[in-house]
Amino acid sequence: MREPTPIDALDRAIIDGLQGGFPICERPYAQVAAGLGMSEAELLERLQRMLDARLLTRFGPMFQVERMGGAFVLAALRVPEGDWQRVLEIVNALPEVAHNYRRESEHGGGFNMWFVLATESAAGIDAAIRRIEAASGLPVFPFPKLQEYFVEMKLVVRA
Amino acid sequence: MNGTFDAVDRRLVLATQGGLPLVPRPYHQLAEQVGIPAEEVMARLASMLESGAIRRIGAVPNHYAIGYTANGMSVWDVPDERIDELGRQVGALAFVTHCYHRPRRLPDWPYNLFAMVHGGSRAEVMAKVAEIAAIIGSDCRALDVLFSTRILKKTGLRIGA
Numbered sequence: 001m002r003e004p005t006p007i008d009a010l011d012r013a014i015i016d017g018l019q020g021g022f023p024i025c026e027r028p029y030a031q032v033a034a035g036l037g038m039s040e041a042e043l044l045e046r047l048q049r050m051l052d053a054r055l056l057t058r059f060g061p062m063f064q065v066e067r068m069g070g071a072f073v074l075a076a077l078r079v080p081e082g083d084w085q086r087v088l089e090i091v092n093a094l095p096e097v098a099h100n101y102r103r104e105s106e107h108g109g110g111f112n113m114w115f116v117l118a119t120e121s122a123a124g125i126d127a128a129i130r131r132i133e134a135a136s137g138l139p140v141f142p143f144p145k146l147q148e149y150f151v152e153m154k155l156v157v158r159a
Numbered sequence: 160m161n162g163t164f165d166a167v168d169r170r171l172v173l174a175t176q177g178g179l180p181l182v183p184r185p186y187h188q189l190a191e192q193v194g195i196p197a198e199e200v201m202a203r204l205a206s207m208l209e210s211g212a213i214r215r216i217g218a219v220p221n222h223y224a225i226g227y228t229a230n231g232m233s234v235w236d237v238p239d240e241r242i243d244e245l246g247r248q249v250g251a252l253a254f255v256t257h258c259y260h261r262p263r264r265l266p267d268w269p270y271n272l273f274a275m276v277h278g279g280s281r282a283e284v285m286a287k288v289a290e291i292a293a294i295i296g297s298d299c300r301a302l303d304v305l306f307s308t309r310i311l312k313k314t315g316l317r318i319g320a
Contacts (some may be wrong), residue, residue, distance in 0.1 A: 059219070060178040062315070100310075
């Protein structure tokens, strides 16, 4: 078992300060570390530790696949409880599934598995949906965005 | 992939979709992996940032680990002729991280406006949802909040080699 990793003030400063704007230059970590009052080596060590401890799920560029000719679509399934594990394995096995969340609600139409498909082409979305439907035997309900009003996934540490 | 996004850009995506190398000179390491000069790696990444192909470069925290244990997807049924105005107002709220117009799935899914709200507890998320409800007012015909109870997968984009 891994020890739970407490978040100290420096980790917090790294997470809060580095959700965007990482520099593109020869020694970017050194530049960021100087601004945070730590050494380049300490910043690299802390980033690695936070990734290992899953405090961070990624560190790097976040791609907007639609700007590269690809597609990004939210979709949902109604998965019967007794079939949950089997369907979960089918869905998560696809590399096209970028995120997957279990969600619960009273009036949510019974949709309990919500995932995002990210593919290099629009056709890739349909192909992934057909594969999930064929393997699971369940209909997939895509919810493609018709309009985007706001997206900025930056959250201040409060743990 | 489209015309402004070439095979070298694609190799850069492949080399960085799992993350930026955690070494002092990460762009130089990518240059070796991709087989182009480091200056070109940096120029291409800067250009992708400029065009929006890269939203940003940085850390993606695990929301649960940094204190956002409640994550509610609020969904609203609003009149189609009002949705753009309402979507812009709801999307402008500081606590809304994503806001989209998506299709209804009648009869089971009457909702067309989606707004994601993160908080430290379900009560906090519901208080924020009440703020959204105040904006939408009488245009709200139905609403629900779907709380995530488990992250099942969170890898981000993974294109094939």
